[in-house]
Amino acid sequence: MFNPEMSWAKRHLLDIQSLTKSEILTVLDTASVFKQVGQRAIKKVPALRGKTVVNLFVEPSTRTRVSFELAAQRLTADIVNFTTEASSFKKGETLKDTVRNLEALTADIIIIRHQSAGAAHFLSRFTKASVINAGDGAHSHPTQALLDLYTMREHKGDLKGKQVTILGDILFSRVARSSIWGLRKLGAQITLCGPPTLVPKSLESMGCRVTYDMQEALAQADIVSLLRIQHERQQQSMFPSLGEYSKFFGLNKERLKWVRPDALIMHPGPINRGVEIDSDIADSERSVILEQVTNGLAIRMAVLFLVNGGQHPQDLPACDLSVEA
Numbered sequence: 001m002f003n004p005e006m007s008w009a010k011r012h013l014l015d016i017q018s019l020t021k022s023e024i025l026t027v028l029d030t031a032s033v034f035k036q037v038g039q040r041a042i043k044k045v046p047a048l049r050g051k052t053v054v055n056l057f058v059e060p061s062t063r064t065r066v067s068f069e070l071a072a073q074r075l076t077a078d079i080v081n082f083t084t085e086a087s088s089f090k091k092g093e094t095l096k097d098t099v100r101n102l103e104a105l106t107a108d109i110i111i112i113r114h115q116s117a118g119a120a121h122f123l124s125r126f127t128k129a130s131v132i133n134a135g136d137g138a139h140s141h142p143t144q145a146l147l148d149l150y151t152m153r154e155h156k157g158d159l160k161g162k163q164v165t166i167l168g169d170i171l172f173s174r175v176a177r178s179s180i181w182g183l184r185k186l187g188a189q190i191t192l193c194g195p196p197t198l199v200p201k202s203l204e205s206m207g208c209r210v211t212y213d214m215q216e217a218l219a220q221a222d223i224v225s226l227l228r229i230q231h232e233r234q235q236q237s238m239f240p241s242l243g244e245y246s247k248f249f250g251l252n253k254e255r256l257k258w259v260r261p262d263a264l265i266m267h268p269g270p271i272n273r274g275v276e277i278d279s280d281i282a283d284s285e286r287s288v289i290l291e292q293v294t295n296g297l298a299i300r301m302a303v304l305f306l307v308n309g310g311q312h313p314q315d316l317p318a319c320d321l322s323v324e325a
């Protein structure tokens, strides 16, 4: 049910920590409306007609880039996919100059993924366009956290008091950092587990519990969220081998017995099959991994709509395709 008391006045989405609980719930409720739009015969609404959205992905992506592209199309925006390989980045043009030029080409919303933490905040300081952070280094991935919260809430209702165990490479994970902020704001209890080199005790300062006892961490969970080993951000090997990691921290058939039958199994993707999760669990009915991806489309429609100043999504008419053609 859509809550008419929406709370959103932000031009950018840069991280989760600067959102209030009410703003997070506004994104989730708006996404519920857009998920219903996705179930209609005509899946397009004219909310961003005449607006230009640029997907500025300097780091690789499948789920985030494609779902932002589809989200913009479903809101009837014009969407441009900027590919680093075919751009003047290759000739040494700076990020700032690139964005100034995109702005001169009338970009209204710039979605940026970048390997450097702070890239989205940096852009937001000088561009007139709205900036959406699609992942910056190990810092933040706000739309991933929002789609994860959406999926958890869809299955488990109000997240207040729910036990969420996040397992794996927390230290280098922008998804973990964003999810922790979001879950705390919605009142969930968070346990972090993994090798001590990837889950240092200092993470308790974020309001989580850290344990290295996997059985205990799994047994209490309403939701288990597994994270990928992020080799690309690790400066050195943080454990002896992938086989060693899988042996002690991978979710396999034996360890699945420790997980409650009604607990959700989640993973933001991409999956390292056989490392953090066995294939038969990733592909089983226990896993909501592909649901997370589907919900990402509705969340990204909601975010594009809200940063563009949208209100009352439930009142949007379907696109008249005879006019669109």
Ligand code: CP
Pocket (backbone or CB within 6 Å): 060, 061, 062, 063, 064, 065, 135, 144, 268, 269, 270
């Ligand atoms: N989860 C996620 O961000 O996936 P991509 O890197 O494929 O976008």
